[in-house]
Structure formats: structure tokens, C-alpha cells
Amino acid sequence: MENNFDTICATLTPQALxxxxxxxxSGENAFLIANEIFSKKINPKMINYGFILDEAKNKLDEVILLPFVAPHSYTGEDVVEIQTHGNPAIINSILELILSKGARIAQRGEFTKRAFLNHRIxxxxxxAVLDVISAKSTKSAQNALNNLGGYLKEKINLIKTDLVEIYSKVIASIDFPEDVAEVDNKAIVSICSDKIHQIEDILKNAKSHDFIRDGLSACLIGVPNVGKSSLFNSLLNYSRAIVTDIAGTTRDTIKETINLDGYLINFIDTAGIRDKNKADLVEQIGIENSIKAIQESDIVLFLYEKSFSEIDKKLLExxxxxxxxxxKTKADIIPKNDDINAIEISSKSGFGIDIxxxxxxxxxxxxxxxxxxxxxxxxxxxxxxxxxDALENVIKTSNECDLADLYAMDLKGAILALDEITGEVLTDEILDNIFSNFCIGK
Ligand SMILES: Nc1nc2c(ncn2[C@@H]2O[C@H](COP(=O)(O)OP(=O)(O)OP(=O)(O)O)[C@@H](O)[C@H]2O)c(=O)[nH]1
Ligand SMILES: [Mg+2]
Structure with a gap:
């Protein structure tokens, strides 16, 4: 793609004091515009100190100006970054001045989109840039940083290189059957199987990737009054859910997230489940939500006081x-029944919470x-x-009918699907969709 973009600008910092x-x-006029508003000629090889001056040469702010000459910048184009005092009124007046010189406000993610379109990343x-910014745990941020360094890109390119090579040979043998020998069927099956394994290795980790990025879910289940909301509050370290001695206090599911040893965990407090016939309408809806919470959770914290009720047994199923x-709850007032292998806790005294x-x-x-x-x-x-899927089709077709034209299509399909990850084949719609999730200024 060609680098013929207009000049854009945005604040990178929050609109707050x-x-x-x-x-x-960023863009081809970045230096031209910056020179028009800066109190002296910008030295592109240095950090510049000076003032931003309006049309009447009044000082708008005392600033530090950082020049980045293309292609050595975040976007790969000429970039000027101006460090102002963090006052939204000052920042907005400088932005307006820049806009009056012909720049336009950057859209969400547009700086990063340019870095991609200019082949810098x-x-x-x-x-990964978006993932680093939005990471909610250190582990998630570290993984995103590895991607930013090109870790995933290299893994994908490793898979792709062999496929592109074999695909070229297959196409050459189709186009020039007299000069190029047919590719050995066994070689195709062996390479495709090998690549399927490599893809499976990455996908095997997909669930872990989701856990690291979005956290795991753990719901608290048990009969009314067993102490779910009390434990929920203890785990969060503050009184988030209402606790009373009235059975059926919690009506709706409540979700809160904590960071446990660098991992995110989304706790879900649920309505205590009792016989549906005895519950009122609101409670019945709560009960259905609790069943849904179990189904959506990765971990179920099953609370009981003395022993399990019939309903508990159904929920366990x-x-x-x-x-x-x-x-086992309420350890401070109810002794433990040793028949069940349970962790004993008391939300009242804090006993067992760390365990x-x-x-x-x-x-x-x-x-x-x-x-x-x-x-x-x-x-x-x-x-x-x-x-x-495309590689599995290649193996199937080459085993069944050995028609190069047929499996060549699937081989190409596999390569294109991998290209979509690194961005070599993309529609504007996919691109817009990805970058619209960014914040302004990134
Ligand atoms: N002594 C003692 N009382 C507790 C403990 N945990 C909870 N309770 C009491 O048990 C009662 C019910 O607690 P909740 O946490 O509201 O119980 P729940 O399971 O959320 O109840 P529902 O929302 O109705 O399903 C309250 O009076 C709490 O103070 C505990 O560890 N020790
Ligand atoms: Mg409750």
C-alpha cells in the first residue's frame, strides 16, 4: 500500500488536569505545521524546548517538542510530539491551532493503523498494542508485549513458509506439466499434517489465552443463607453484596473481578437455590440465573453449612x-462434618479465606x-x-483423488487464512472493525 496519507493529530493523554x-x-506536513506554531526552528535531531505561539504570537504554553523523522517513528511517517502542561484548556487551544494549519483529528486507532499500513508492524x-493498553493483569500485559515484539507473527510465518513453498511447486506442476514434475503426494500429506499439528499447538493454548486476557469465572453456589454473599464480600475485601439473615436476600447475580497472583478472576454471587415451587417469581428468575452462572463458570465454589440438600445434589449434577x-461455611459457629473433603471458612472471623x-x-x-x-x-x-480445516481438506483430497487442481485451492485457502492473521489479505471492513476498538490517540 502507498504512503500518501494526510496529516493527523490527537492528544495521547486523558482530558483531565x-x-x-x-x-x-503525524503525516507529511507534521514538521511544516509544527514549525509554524513553535517559537523557533525545530532541530529534527534534538529534543526541542520552546513555546507554542498562536497567530498573534501570544504564548499558549511552554513545551518540549520531540521530533521523529520518517520512517523512525510510531507510525512510520514524520511525527512531532508536543509535551504541554496537562491542562485540557491549553491542550485544546494548541490542538485547534494545529487543525487550523491543515491537520485533522485522528480517528480511533489511526496512528497504529498507519504503523500497520506503512509496514512498520x-x-x-x-x-497487541490494543491488548497491552487494555490488559487487566500483568500476565496478560506480558503476553501482549511478546506479541508486540513479533512472537505470534513469527509462529505464523514459520507455518506459512513451508506451505507457500509446496503451493508454488504444486502450481508450477499444474501450469508447466511437461517441465515440472508432480509434487509427491506423501510430501504434501506430511507437510500438511505437520502444519496442522503446529496450528493445533497454538489453538490448544487458546483457552488459556482467553483466561489470561479475560479472566476465569467462579460462581458461588449454595442454599439460601449459607453465606455466599458474605464470602463474596470477603474475597473482594469490601461489602459489595447485601448480607442479611433473611433467606433469599440475593435476587440477581452480581459479578466482580479481582486480581489473584497476577490472574483475573471474575466472581459471581448467585441467588440461593431452594425449591422452585416455594420461591416467588423474582427469586425463580434468580434461580434460573444461578443455573446459567454455573454453566458459564470455569470454577464452582459449592457452599454448605452441615450437609448437602437434595437441591445441592441436583446442582452438583x-x-x-x-x-x-x-x-464449609460458618466455621465459627458450626463444627465441620469430616465426611466431606471441604475447605472450612468463616467469613465472620476471616478463618480459612487465605487458604x-x-x-x-x-x-x-x-x-x-x-x-x-x-x-x-x-x-x-x-x-x-x-x-x-483447509489443510485437512488438502490431505483428504490428495488421499482420495490426488487431483492437484483440487487440493491446490485448499492449500491457497490455508495460506490466505494465515495471511489474515498477519494482515497481508484484509478487507477495509475487517481493518475498520479492528481499529475502531482502539482509543483516540493510539
Ligand atoms: N456466624 C457466621 N455467620 C455468617 C457467616 N457467613 C454468613 N453468616 C450470616 O449468615 C446469614 C446469611 O448470609 P449471606 O451471606 O447473606 O447468605 P447468602 O448465601 O448470600 O444468602 P442468600 O442471598 O439469601 O442466598 C447472614 O446473617 C450472615 O451474617 C459466618 O462465617 N459466620
Ligand atoms: Mg446472598
Whole structure:
């Protein structure tokens, strides 16, 4: 793609009073515009200190100006960044001045989109920028940083290189049957199987990637009054849910997220479940929501006081494929029944809460593949599945009828699906969709 973009600008910092504000100008007129508003000639090789002056040469602010000459900048184009005092009124007046000189306000993600369109980064790296900014845990940020460094890109390119090579040979043998020998069927099957395994290796980690980025869900289940909301509040360390001694206090599910040892965990407090016939309409809806919460959760914290009720047993059946932790509540007033292997806690005294947190933390570590040091998002995962399906078709077709024309199409399909991850084949619609999730100024 050609680099013929207009000049854009935006503030990179929040619209709030703070120590410093940063404005970025990017595009072919970045230096021209900056020179018109700066108190002296900009030295492109230095950090410049001076003033921003309006049309009447009044000082708008005392600033530091950082020049980046293309292609050595965030966008790959000429860029000027102006560090102002962090006052929205000052920042806006400087922005207006820049706009009056012919720049326009950047759209969401437009600086990063330009970095991609100018081939400074590939699409997986551009998406990683968004992931780094929006990461809610250190682990998630670290993985996104690895992608930003090109980790996923290299993995995908490794798979692609061999496929492109074999595809070229297949096409050459179709186009020039007299000069180029047919590619050995066994070689095609072997390369495709090998690549399917590599794709599966990445996809195997997909669930872990989702856990690291979005967190795991853990719901608290048990009969009314067993102490779910009290434990929920203890885990969060503040009184988020209402606690009373009236059975049926919690009517709706409440979700809150905490960071446990660097991993996100989304706790869901649910309505206590009792016999549906005895519950009023609102409570019945709450009960249905609780069943849904179990189905959507990765971990189920199953609370009881003395023993399990008939309803508990039915719920256990619903939760049977989940990681379940049994929790015996109210340890300060009710002695433990040793028949059940449970963690004993008291939300009143705090007894057992740290042990429970450690248990949850080890469960998370079991669920997450530890060598996951990169990340894939849903879009990238669906491209990988598309590529894998296409390669499976290649193997099937080449085994069944050995028609090069047929499997060549699927080979190309697999390569194109991988290209979509790194951004070599993309429609404007996909691009707009990806970058519209960014914030202004990135
Ligand atoms: N002594 C003691 N009382 C507790 C403990 N945990 C909860 N309770 C009390 O048990 C009652 C019910 O607690 P909740 O946390 O509201 O119970 P729940 O399971 O959320 O109840 P529902 O929302 O009605 O399903 C309240 O009076 C709490 O103060 C505990 O560890 N020790
Ligand atoms: Mg409750």
C-alpha cells in the first residue's frame, strides 16, 4: 500500500488536569505545521524546548517538542510530539491551532493503523498494542508485549513458509506439466499434517489465552443463607453484596473481578437455590440465573453449612464438568462434618479465606498452560481454525483423488487464512472493525 496519507493529530493523554499532556502530529506536513506554531526552528535531531505561539504570537504554553523523522517513528511517517502542561484548556487551544494549519483529528486507532499500513508492524502486532493498553493483569500485559515484539507473527510465518513453498511447486506442476514434475503426494500429506499439528499447538493454548486476557469465572453456589454473599464480600475485601439473615436476600447475580497472583478472576454471587415451587417469581428468575452462572463458570465454589440438600445434589449434577471446590461455611459457629473433603471458612472471623484463595490460585494455574507466553484473540483463533480445516481438506483430497487442481485451492485457502492473521489479505471492513476498538490517540 502507498504512503500518501494526510496529516493527523490527537492528544495521547486523558482530558483531565494532570502534570503533562501530549499531542501527536503525524503525516507529511507534521514538521511544516509544527514549525509554524513553535517559537523557533525545530532541530529534527534534538529534543526541542520552546513555546507554542498562536497567530498573534501570544504564548499558549511552554513545551518540549520531540521530533521523529520518517520512517523512525510510531507510525512510520514524520511525527512531532508536543509535551504541554496537562491542562485540557491549553491542550485544546494548541490542538485547534494545529487543525487550523491543515491537520485533522485522528480517528480511533489511526496512528497504529498507519504503523500497520506503512509496514512498520504487522496486524498481530497492531492488535497487541490494543491488548497491552487494555490488559487487566500483568500476565496478560506480558503476553501482549511478546506479541508486540513479533512472537505470534513469527509462529505464523514459520507455518506459512513451508506451505507457500509446496503451493508454488504444486502450481508450477499444474501450469508447466511437461517441465515440472508432480509434487509427491506423501510430501504434501506430511507437510500438511505437520502444519496442522503446529496450528493445533497454538489453538490448544487458546483457552488459556482467553483466561489470561479475560479472566476465569467462579460462581458461588449454595442454599439460601449459607453465606455466599458474605464470602463474596470477603474475597473482594469490601461489602459489595447485601448480607442479611433473611433467606433469599440475593435476587440477581452480581459479578466482580479481582486480581489473584497476577490472574483475573471474575466472581459471581448467585441467588440461593431452594425449591422452585416455594420461591416467588423474582427469586425463580434468580434461580434460573444461578443455573446459567454455573454453566458459564470455569470454577464452582459449592457452599454448605452441615450437609448437602437434595437441591445441592441436583446442582452438583449441573456442575459436574466444572472444577468444583467444596466450602464449609460458618466455621465459627458450626463444627465441620469430616465426611466431606471441604475447605472450612468463616467469613465472620476471616478463618480459612487465605487458604481458599490459595486453592483457587492453584486451580487457575492448573487450568492455564504455563508456557503460554503469547496470546491469540478470537479473530486470530478463527483464522487458525479456517487454515486447519483447509489443510485437512488438502490431505483428504490428495488421499482420495490426488487431483492437484483440487487440493491446490485448499492449500491457497490455508495460506490466505494465515495471511489474515498477519494482515497481508484484509478487507477495509475487517481493518475498520479492528481499529475502531482502539482509543483516540493510539
Ligand atoms: N456466624 C457466621 N455467620 C455468617 C457467616 N457467613 C454468613 N453468616 C450470616 O449468615 C446469614 C446469611 O448470609 P449471606 O451471606 O447473606 O447468605 P447468602 O448465601 O448470600 O444468602 P442468600 O442471598 O439469601 O442466598 C447472614 O446473617 C450472615 O451474617 C459466618 O462465617 N459466620
Ligand atoms: Mg446472598
Amino acid at each position: 494532570c502534570a503533562v499532556g501530549i499531542i501527536r502530529i 504487522d496486524l498481530s502486532q497492531a492488535e 449441573i456442575a459436574k464438568d466444572k472444577q468444583i471446590l467444596f466450602i 481458599l484463595k490459595n486453592k483457587i490460585s492453584s486451580l487457575i494455574k492448573n487450568l492455564i498452560i504455563e508456557d503460554t507466553n503469547f496470546t491469540t484473540n478470537k479473530r486470530q483463533q478463527s483464522c487458525l481454525i479456517k487454515a486447519k
